[in-house]
Amino acid sequence: MKAIAVFRNHKEELVRLWTEAVFNTYPFETTGFLRTKKDPFGNPVADMTREAAAALYDAVAGENVDIETTRNALDRFIKLRAVQKFTPSQGLGVFSLMKPLLRKHVMPELVIQKKLADYLEAESRLDSLTLLAFDLYVKDREVLAQSRITEIRNQYAQLARWAQKLNAASPLAVDDE
Amino acid sequence: MAKLPTPQMLVSSRPAFPDKAWLDTKPEFAPGSYCYPAKKETMELLHMPNPHDWDPAAEDWNLPDNWEKILCDAFEERLEKHRSLKLFMDICVRCGACADKCHFFLGTNDPKNMPVLRAELLRSLYRRDHAMLGRLLGKRVGARSWDKNVVKELFYYAYQCTECRRCSLFCPYGIDTAEITAIVRELLHEVGLGIHWIMDPVKNCSFTGNHLGIQPHSFKEIVEMLADDCETVTGIRPKTPFNEKGHEILFITPSGDVFADPGIYTFMGYLLLFHELDLDYTFSTYASEGGNFGSFTTFNMAKKLNAKMYAEAERLGVKWILGGECGHMWRVINQYMATYNGPAPSNMQTPVSPYTGTVFANAASTKMVHIAEFTADLIHHGKLNLDPSRNDHIITTFHDSCNPARAMGLLDEPRYVLKAVCNNFVEMPENTIREQTFCCGAGSGLNTEEIMELRMRSGMPRGNALRYVQQKFGVNHMACVCAIDRATLPPLANYWAPGVTVSGLHELVANALVMKGEAKRTMDLRQEDLPNVTDDDDAAQAQGEGQ
Secondary structure, eight states: OOHHHHHHHHHHHHHHHHHHHHHTTSOHHHHHHHHHOOOTTTSHHHHHHHHHHHHHHHHHHTOOOOHHHHHHHHHHHHHHHHHSSOOHHHHHHGGGGHHHHHHHHTHHHHHHTTOHHHHHHHHHHHHHHHHHHHHHHHHHHHHHHHHHHHHHHHHTHHHHHHHHHHHHHSHHHHHHO | OOOOOOHHHHHOOSOSSOSSOGGGOOOOOOTTSSOOBOOHHHHHHTTOSSOOOOOTTSSOOOOOTTHHHHHHHHHHHHHHHOHHHHHHHHHOOOOOTTGGGOHHHHHHOOGGGSHHHHHHHHHHHHHHHHOHHHHHHGGGGTOOOOOHHHHHHHHHHHTTOOOOOHHHHHOTTOOOHHHHHHHHHHHHHHTTOOBHHHHHHHHHHHHTSSTTOOOHHHHHHHHHHHHHHHHHHHSOOOOOOBSOTTOSEEEEOOTHHHHSTTHHHHHHHHHHHHHHHTOOEEBOSTTOOOSOGGGGTOHHHHHHHHHHHHHHHHHHTOSEEEEOSOSHHHHIIIIIHHHHHOSOOTTOOOOBOTTTOOBOGGGTTTOEEEHHHHHHHHHHTTOSOBOGGGGTTOOEEEEOOHHHHHHHOOOHHHHHHHHHHOSOBOOOOGGGSGGGOOOOSOTTTOOOGGGHHHHHHHTHHHHHHHHHHHHHHOOOEEEESOHHHHHHHHHHHHHHSTTOEEEEHHHHHHHHBOOTTOOOOOBOTTSOBOTTOOOHHHHHHHHHHHO
């Protein structure tokens, strides 16, 4: 059996387990809601997590995925983690939660089949994806910081234009020349 | 060798099993999750009780010595005064219908942001002193005592509610959680706790009329600059009547539209529309802020600021008031104004459109008409010459602003106007619009930049729905009818659905409005080139050659 077939056999279970591991980073009272409600707009956090889980797993497994498609699927999830009340390591650390799952469920089978190298490649792909996520995360935080500056500027935009006009009309402005 | 923590250990933000019940878990005041406190001088100027310096991140909030008595007495007084509050405290059966309807809960996943539990923070205090079971059985029936951490908790969660009332829509009893939040904020004000971004505008509205505290003559100059910009775009300089007596209509809109991008373009839209209609109206510098920042603090403050509308309508002798695109302004007008400052002055009449003869019977009591109703009526009667193709580069969706949608039922009028001025209109998913609309995440005075992170969380359900229609239908624009939306949705859209622009409804109306004697439009109100404009002369010539 090819390594990718082993990964495919475990997809459903591992996607579920990883999704639940992510849900477990939220307060206990909330986890049940996240797990049970399926509406993408009524329960957006769960929807984002499930979408990211499937994309992440496919990319790790070595499916023929397009990097842009994977990036898009992860983008929404990272945006969420980047603004929720987590430290950066908690926000992105969820990617590392995939490793113990893979080691428990996929690695033993591949070791028996003497395909450890294939397994290690999958782990390396997970590392690359974590780095991709890191880029997205940092970009999101930069957008956030920029938004604060832009907003301060926008609040007083017309006032600033008016002040500039006053300054131009002031006799002092002529004296300067 | 020192042991590094495993990823699992790093990620785990809570113990595997909660060691404390939810009511005993205390909020953490991390930067980005709380608003800056109001200044002591501001609170003193406004005669607010117990003004003092304090810092939400500090251990000690410098509460007055008898803070517990103040709060208990104030709570009792509110229970006496507001029958609704007593009812809301008593009748909740904790069915949980509201639990997952709050945008703050969906974005933060903090259980205390479930409206039922947010209200429970106050209800638990109510039980101790005002419910027999609570008095007898105490903690076993969810009663608890006041302590300083409880005050902090109330502050933390009362400013993580935008009073949008989406939860109330789903409550089988119709409990208005927004009103509970409003009461909690009132109570906190009794011990001197308020936030800067609300109290500073309250001060400015109290003393100078608009939320930034710009003097009347300067305010007028700024509006005139906008009229100049209108002339640049259309070749027509609209009139800007201020404080003139004897007109039929007084126009009141949020002052944010005079100062802030992109609200100013909506304001230019009003100016152009009124000029084209030759509307018999005036602005007022005294009543120049429609949005009622007082309604985010106490009912008395809301009443005081609201009083300016009728006072000015009486002084200027107008027949009725036309109101601009605003959110909370309309909740105050429709829900509280009659009790606060009604009835309307005797010089006022039930509004009648001077162009269509339509009687706005729905405004018989308030004498105030929402501009979306007014414009929809004009369009319905064919009174406006519109060229929606000027907005063809826009695929727009519509964000129902919470208060016009849920507090006045303004659902179809803005859509009617939008569809008349834009050829491409797409709705967001059904459970995110109309009565079920998701808040922008920063209403009720939370649109301050220091909590940008929190706003992106609470606005996530809206951002998520917007992102969906952006990816599925190529939506690149979102229209709204609220000044707070115009301030808060641009960063939200930029975060969750980059590439989507935000504007008020009347910016799009004015872009499509074909005015008498206007110059050929080559740019929109933002002075950006209109992509669909062809050079008529060249086109005509080319056509001629072709023939």
